[in-house]
Amino acid sequence: MDADGELLRCRAVMGSWRSRYEASGARAVALKIESLDFGNWILVFGATLMLSVLPIVILLSAFASVHVEDDIARHLGLSRQGTSIVEGLFKSNGVRFNVAVLLSLVLSFAGSVGVASSVQSLYERAFDRPHQAGIHSVLRCIAWALCTGALLIIDGAISRSLRDAPSGALVLGVVDFVGLVLFFGWTMHFLLAGCESWSSLWRPAVATSALWMGLGVFASFYFSSTIVSDSRLYGTIGVVFSLLTWFIAVGAVIALGAALGVPWERARSRVDRTR
Numbered sequence: 001m002d003a004d005g006e007l008l009r010c011r012a013v014m015g016s017w018r019s020r021y022e023a024s025g026a027r028a029v030a031l032k033i034e035s036l037d038f039g040n041w042i043l044v045f046g047a048t049l050m051l052s053v054l055p056i057v058i059l060l061s062a063f064a065s066v067h068v069e070d071d072i073a074r075h076l077g078l079s080r081q082g083t084s085i086v087e088g089l090f091k092s093n094g095v096r097f098n099v100a101v102l103l104s105l106v107l108s109f110a111g112s113v114g115v116a117s118s119v120q121s122l123y124e125r126a127f128d129r130p131h132q133a134g135i136h137s138v139l140r141c142i143a144w145a146l147c148t149g150a151l152l153i154i155d156g157a158i159s160r161s162l163r164d165a166p167s168g169a170l171v172l173g174v175v176d177f178v179g180l181v182l183f184f185g186w187t188m189h190f191l192l193a194g195c196e197s198w199s200s201l202w203r204p205a206v207a208t209s210a211l212w213m214g215l216g217v218f219a220s221f222y223f224s225s226t227i228v229s230d231s232r233l234y235g236t237i238g239v240v241f242s243l244l245t246w247f248i249a250v251g252a253v254i255a256l257g258a259a260l261g262v263p264w265e266r267a268r269s270r271v272d273r274t275r
Helices: 002-022 024-037 037-063 068-076 080-089 097-124 135-163 168-191 202-234 238-273
Strands: none
Touching: 002 037, 024 080, 024 097, 024 238, 037 097, 037 238, 080 202, 097 168, 097 238, 135 168, 168 202, 202 238
């Protein structure tokens, strides 16, 4: 009888914990991650980002004589040795505009639009919205890709000016966080064609921005040593492996930001309606 009673008590406790989990925010986040096809999406996103966005950035920076590797090193939080290795990866003897370069630019830009479309599809699933199709959706992705590229250039210029100022690191961190919240909020609103109100987007934007800042802290501890180690073991291709890992991590930040932020927003909305 004691054994049977203990078994019943264990089942009752397990049932209680299961009920709590089913009604918890953790369950809502887990379901949202599953609905986003998290693992497959971040791998495809990271590979697409590297194969399309990185080449077009390198080509345009070569024509404009801008050192793109400085911005990459800053986002990765690289040490001086890690920065030197990345600079070696981007060395160029000059680029002449020809048919091959034009084709590379066209394909890379098409890939960048594909990245925008991938982010759009992710947010559609996150907010349970129907998939948008047609020319307006394509034009929206093109506009997002162009605006994002322009914002990255502005971000690089602002960061270089603030880095050398007194209390530059603190000011830069605050500016980066506020800028990221505005950027991700605008991204969701724009790619979803305004179907979500601004008030429903700030929590997903804050969650994504916080994860992005966390990635920056993690990268400063992880990628410097990893790039140096991979460069010694595998040569130049080892640095490419490290960069691919970072691009996949960027995809994870975007997906997790949506998976955390959307249930958070909906939970707060339910609480507000019951008041």
